[in-house]
Amino acid sequence: MKKRTLGFWEIWNMSFGFLGIQFGFALQGGFMSRIFQTLGASKDEIPLLWIAAPLTGLLVQPIIGYMSDRTWSIKWGRRRPFFLIGAVLSSLALFFVPFSPALWVAAGFLWILDASINVSMEPFRALVADKLPDSQRSYGFVVQTLIIGIGTWVASNLPWLVSELGVSDSAGLGVIPDSVKIAFAIGAFVFLASILYTVFTTTEYPPEDMEEFEREKAKKNNFIPDILNNIGNMPLTMKKLGVIQFFSWFAFFTMWSLANPALTEHVFNTPAPIESAFNMADTVQKAAFDMQNTAFQKSSNLVGSAMGIYGLSSMAFALLLVLYTAKRRINRKLVHMVSLMLGGIGFLLMNYASPEHLKYCFILIGFAWGSILSMPYAMLSSSVDPKKMGVIMGIFNMFIVIPQIIAALGGINFISGLLGEDAINAMTVAGISLIIAGLCNLLITNKNAITYQAEEI
Numbered sequence: 001m002k003k004r005t006l007g008f009w010e011i012w013n014m015s016f017g018f019l020g021i022q023f024g025f026a027l028q029g030g031f032m033s034r035i036f037q038t039l040g041a042s043k044d045e046i047p048l049l050w051i052a053a054p055l056t057g058l059l060v061q062p063i064i065g066y067m068s069d070r071t072w073s074i075k076w077g078r079r080r081p082f083f084l085i086g087a088v089l090s091s092l093a094l095f096f097v098p099f100s101p102a103l104w105v106a107a108g109f110l111w112i113l114d115a116s117i118n119v120s121m122e123p124f125r126a127l128v129a130d131k132l133p134d135s136q137r138s139y140g141f142v143v144q145t146l147i148i149g150i151g152t153w154v155a156s157n158l159p160w161l162v163s164e165l166g167v168s169d170s171a172g173l174g175v176i177p178d179s180v181k182i183a184f185a186i187g188a189f190v191f192l193a194s195i196l197y198t199v200f201t202t203t204e205y206p207p208e209d210m211e212e213f214e215r216e217k218a219k220k221n222n223f224i225p226d227i228l229n230n231i232g233n234m235p236l237t238m239k240k241l242g243v244i245q246f247f248s249w250f251a252f253f254t255m256w257s258l259a260n261p262a263l264t265e266h267v268f269n270t271p272a273p274i275e276s277a278f279n280m281a282d283t284v285q286k287a288a289f290d291m292q293n294t295a296f297q298k299s300s301n302l303v304g305s306a307m308g309i310y311g312l313s314s315m316a317f318a319l320l321l322v323l324y325t326a327k328r329r330i331n332r333k334l335v336h337m338v339s340l341m342l343g344g345i346g347f348l349l350m351n352y353a354s355p356e357h358l359k360y361c362f363i364l365i366g367f368a369w370g371s372i373l374s375m376p377y378a379m380l381s382s383s384v385d386p387k388k389m390g391v392i393m394g395i396f397n398m399f400i401v402i403p404q405i406i407a408a409l410g411g412i413n414f415i416s417g418l419l420g421e422d423a424i425n426a427m428t429v430a431g432i433s434l435i436i437a438g439l440c441n442l443l444i445t446n447k448n449a450i451t452y453q454a455e456e457i
Contacts, residue, residue: 003133003205008143013201014131015144017083018124020194022151023187024090024117026311028053029256030156030304031180032097032110037272038297039103039174043261043423047408049103050257052111054404060118068123077204079123079130086120087195094188098181101174120195122397129381130205141374146318148373149366152311155190158183160301169297170290173275177297230395238396240443241376245399247437248340248372251347251430253404254412255365258426260303266424267353268299306358313366318374333444336375340438343368347431351424368434379444 006014033046041049064082071078093113100106128140163169163179171177265271273292278285317339324330346364353361380396412426419425 003131005136006132006140010202011132011136011140011143012147014127014198015124015140015147016201017087017120017195017198018144018147019151020087020191021090021117021121021124022148022311023155023190023194024094024113026152026155026308027094027158027184027187028110028113028117030260030307031159031183031300032106033257033260034297034300034304035098035100035106035176035180036103037261038171038176038293039100039106040275041103042274043258044413046261047257047410047412049107050110050253051405051408052107053114054253054401054408056111056115056118058398058401058405060115060122064119064122068126072207072210074206076199079127079204080199080202082123083120083195084199086116086118087192089116090120091188091192094184094191098176098184100176127202127204128377131202134381141378142318142321145321145370145373146315149311149313149315149318149370151190152369153308153315154311155183155187156308156311157305158186160305162186163298163301169301170294171297173280173289173293179297179301230392234395237444237446238380238392240440241380242396242399243443244336244340244437244440245376245396246403247433247440248368249400250403250407250411251344251433251437252369252372253407254426254430254433255307255347257408258412258423259307260300262423262427263303263306263350263358264296264299266422267350267355267358268302270295270299272296302355306362309359309362310366310369313363314370314373315366317367317370321370321374332375332379333441336371336379337438337441339367339371339375340434340441344431344434344438347427347434350427350431379446 032050036046036049037043068079068082071081073081076084090113093109093116097106097109097113100109124144128144132140159179162182167177167179167182169177169179261272270292273289273296275289278289280286280289321330321335343365346361346368349361349364350358376396380392412429416425416429419428
């Protein structure tokens with residue numbers, strides 16, 4: 001099927017739902033560790049508490065990709081039903097997670113939240129490949145990255161903004177502050193509203209051969225054999241991209257899970273107070289605990305705001321790529337390599353950052369994030385069977401979740417422990433990992449993956 005070239009606003013509409021998805025991911029990535037620490041988790045326990053996120057991605061994304069490839073509704077299309085289901089579930093989870101009364105409840109909500117976000121996210125990746133001709137793939141994924149950058153920056157600043165508007169950052173022992181609860185409620189609303197916008201402003205192409213599609217759909221469900229077959233016959237370019245993805249996502253999982261304890265301790269000098277170190281029955285010591293806890297909560301707001309900068313710089317990076325790729329050829333491999341290495345440098349500089357200069361580290365990290373969200377998918381979509389785009393994108397995301405699972409099961413603690421006990425060592429590990437990911441781009445040799453010839457838009 002020859003696909004028509006789409007204009008900017010058509011691509012914007014079909015990608016706008018990612019604003020909500022990124023609100024969910026940014027609030028999760030920026031503040032779940034803070035919630036875990038508030039509920040009593042130590043910094044060494046945090047990565048394991050995060051294991052729900054990659055595990056759900058490993059299970060959910062190939063299944064959703066497979067199901068969406070085999071779905072068609074005249075009214076709702078192929079991918080949009082999954083957008084909507086995921087949005088409803090994610091919004092409910094976002095709203096309730098800050099009300100968790102115990103650590104195990106918060107970990108359970110993270111499981112539900114990440115599974116629900118994945119239900120929406122995977123079909124969005126496939127939709128870009130479904131709707132756009134190959135010459136617009138980089139452009140489409142970059143527009144998506146632009147929207148993701150907006151969502152990351154705004155959502156990461158929500159607790160700080162809510163606090164500045166007068167909502168309290170103080171709370172009792174084991175209670176999440178109201179500023180976080182309101183921020184998550186806003187995120188839940190934006191998630192649902194933005195997905196609905198895409199659902200009602202975007203149409204999808206029907207299967208090219210409806211009769212063949214129905215015959216395939218009527219066949220016995222061979223999900224597991226089909227998945228295993230696709231994994232076994234994975235294109236060489238996809239395997240090489242998988243190596244790059246492994247080190248990239250190991251780095252970002254390290255940031256999401258441990259940036260808050262690392263930066264509140266090393267940069268702001270306000271680590272989370274440990275309850276056992278205080279006699280809570282003593283009025284003076286309880287007041288000291290409350291003072292330290294409030295300082296930790298406020299510095300956590302600032303860490304979240306600083307993390308939001310990487311969304312802002314990824315947005316600027318994506319905007320430049322949008323303007324450039326609309327008319328010109330780009331070398332995807334070179335762009336991705338340089339961007340990842342700049343991000344690695346940003347992580348390494350955190351060892352020397354002051355609170356005022358932390359934002360510059362995240363600006364560099366934003367270049368890596370903007371590239372991670374666009375270049376690998378553009379390279380992949382130019383080298384796989386378009387009829388299997390959903391399941392291929394789902395399988396490709398295994399290269400996202402497997403490194404996160406390894407990190408959560410002790411990988412981060414072990415490697416950073418080799419450097420010493422300081423929490424900031426985790427950010428050093430993230431930096432080294434991202435630089436390795438950048439160098440691995442030298443493995444990519446497929447000319448279709450590396451570049452493309454743009455058409456008029």
